[in-house]
Amino acid sequence: MVTALLRVACLAGGLSLVGAAAEARPERVVSVNLCTDQLALMLAAPRQVISVSYLAQDPLLSVMRERALDIPVNHASAEEVFLLRPDLVLAGATTPPEALRLLRRLGVPVEVFPPETSFQDIRDNLLRMGRALDREARAEAVLAQFDADLAALQDHPADPPSAVLYAANGYVAGDESLAGAMLAAAGYRNLASDFGIRHGGNLPLEELALAQPDLVVVSERNPGHARAEEMLDHPALRHLLERQSREVISDRDWACGTPHVLRAVADLRALRTGEKLPK
Amino acid sequence: MSRNPNYSLLLTGLGALCLALFAASVLIGPAAIRPGDSLRALSGQGPEMLQLVMRQIRLPRALLALMVGAALGMSGAVMQGFLRNPLAEPGLVGTSASAALGAVLAIQLGLAASFPLALPLAALAGALGSVVLVLLLAGPRGGTMALILAGLAISALAGAATALVLNLSPNPYAASEIIFWMLGSLSDRSMLHVWIAAPFIICGAALLFPTGRGLDALTLGEDAAAASGIDLRQLRLMLVAGTAAMIGGATAVAGTIGFVGLVVPHVLRHAVGARPSRLIAASALGGGAMVLAADIAVRLIAPERDLKLGVLTSIVGAPFFLHLILKTRRLEW
Incomplete structure (x- = not known):
């Protein structure tokens, strides 16, 4: 009616x-x-x-x-x-x-x-999008490729190096976030869990500096200026970043739960193992 | 200026308070570091990362709290002395808000990135504009009403313009920073910010200290001051330039922190025998102590929330302000 x-x-x-x-x-x-x-x-x-x-x-x-x-x-x-x-x-x-x-x-x-806060969420949303668009066959194909790519990337090093995603305002991603899943898949131990951060939260710069993670992934700068991003230039953080062989930035591959997150995972893994990435 | 033992004692006491709070500010932080290790790292010994934390994160924060507080306290004391009005204060008359507008413009237009001094200079220009405007609108003879209303209008306009500039920024974080420029914070500042603000605050102090004699004479009225050889125009010029430099430098790195310039001179006025010249130095130390204490408190109350400094200073300051309004109302009406 x-x-x-x-x-x-x-x-x-x-x-x-x-x-x-x-x-x-x-x-x-x-x-x-x-x-x-x-x-x-x-x-x-x-x-x-x-x-x-x-x-x-x-x-x-x-x-x-x-x-x-x-x-x-x-x-x-x-x-x-x-x-x-x-x-x-x-x-x-x-x-x-x-x-x-x-x-x-x-x-x-x-x-x-x-x-999406996990790889499983990416799978669920892919299939859901396939159903919503009436493109289920295409969704299944993309998903199969995603699972194959992920399986090829994943390994579990005996002594994983520590890593942390550090974003504007000192925000760090916990294990129960997509970024956390990406760090784990690339063979890193997320430092956020040492501070009891599960989903995500703010970590003071001095605690980050003293924890001395092996890898700090910093967030991408936005155009224009914000004080929130000014801390990414802080000398203490720069000092941490200079110890890494190169900088890793959480760019557009990190922004959403799409199969493209695996590009970022591959990049992280290459940094850990020292191998060159095929372009 | 006679050597009054009480006055010397007061300055010594305030200095000791500042020193104690400064030490506490350096020793208190989210990471639990033993005081002995902290002090060793501060003097350049011990693990490198610890040195970095102490010298690049905690030390600049404590230095800035002291400098910004001194600037606010001193400007408040001088403004109150010159306008002969206990309600004058850089926050209330719109100087801080205008300085913030200048700083935000310099940052968003990219001037601050091209040369670092553009940031405090733009803040200084904003502060200068508002001090001149307030003096024109309220005047040395203007009543409390005119002063507060002019300050309100300038604050509202500068605040709205600041919000507009930040809302138009392409950066998604910029709009949420309106709150920083309105309430001030010292978190995650580095030595760079100390070097940006220090020259302006020191120049401002050098301009404001010598106004004491003139302000003392002015308590007897303008004619009496002129008769005792005080050049009022020069006095006004020094006051305008000195306050603008101090508030410009302080606001450029810490945002606007309200009510410090109101509360501190008010608390200390009786202790210095209501002499403006003595109130200047005492208020500088008192302001430093107040902002240091507030900055320690925000870290103890909500360590990971970046609670804004202005939240605390306003909670203390606004009731003071109401109390002062009631008091002056009884006198004026």
Whole structure:
């Protein structure tokens, strides 16, 4: 009854909503979150995604930038998204819930993807995205490749070196985060657990300096200036970084839970074993 | 200036307090380090990383707390003496907020990255503008109302402009830094920040110390001061330049820390016999002690939260401010 009323209301407004058959492949998919942008672009058929978030075109954040450049961008506002007449909206857990509630009230199907905090979450979200886009075969293929790549990378050194991901404001990633899983997969021991940090938290610079980790992965600088990132230039941190053979930056490969995290894992592993990475 | 034993005793006491708090500030931190090891590392002995922590993280923090506090206390004492109004204070009259705007502009426009002195210079320019504006709007004869309202307007405008600049920054962290510029913090500062702020604060102090004699004469009124050979224009010039340099240097590295310049002179006024010249030195030491204590407190209360300094100074200072308003209201109306 409600659905019927809504459909009448939309028709009266001159909007022809596709989606009478719920099982049909969505043809006008709008993604409003950087991470769903990238997963969707990896799996979608050509022209199935009609808009991605503006961040998908950011070279610092997006691994799917080249694909995203041809697609109109949105800024996750309900009005802008609704006017695109989507038959599916892909959102992340951090998307403003007001916008999503409004879209749902207007009868737009919304699929919210939880953030990935482990490799298993990446697998789950890949398959879920495949189902949402009706591209399950493609999702299975990407997943099989991901599992094969991960298996090839993983080894467990007897005496793993210590590592820590240190980001703006002194934020470190714990074991129960995706970055933590990446460090572990590359054969490192996450220093965060020594300080009782499980998911993520702030670690004062002096504690980091005194712990002397073998590897500090620093976060990528954003354009413009922020005091939060100023501490990444602190002489004490620079001193730690100078002891490493090279700097490792948590770049766009780290930003979202996509199969591209394995590129970062391979890079970390190469640093540990001293082997050269094939370009 | 006669050698008053009580006054010397007060300065000695405040100096000792600063010294004790300075030592505590260096010895207290998130990493538990034994005091003996800390002091050895500070003097350049012991493990390299420990030396780095003591000399590059804890020492600059304590030095900055002392310098910034001294700048705020001294500026407050001089402003109150010159305007002959106990409510004048760099935070309340908008000097700190304007200095913060100057600093934020220098940082976001990239000037600070191209040459380091641009940061305190821009903050100084902001502070200078607001001091001149307040003197024009409220004037040496202006009442409390005019002073506070002018300060409120300048603070609001500078605060809004600061927020605007930070919101327009392409950096996702910039907008959350509005809170730093509003409430101030000394966490994760390095020696670089000490070298940036120190010359400005020292120059400011050199300009403000000699104003004491003039301010003493001014307590008797402008005519009496002029009759005793005080050049009021020169006095005003030194005051404007000195406060701007001090607040500019302090705010550029620590953000705005409110109420220190209000509370410290107020607490010490009776102890120095209400003589502005004596209040200047006493307030410098008192301000240093207050900011050192506040900075130790934020680390003890919430060690990993980077609690802002202004939170504590305002909790202490705002009730003082209300108390002073009530007091001056009784006198004025």
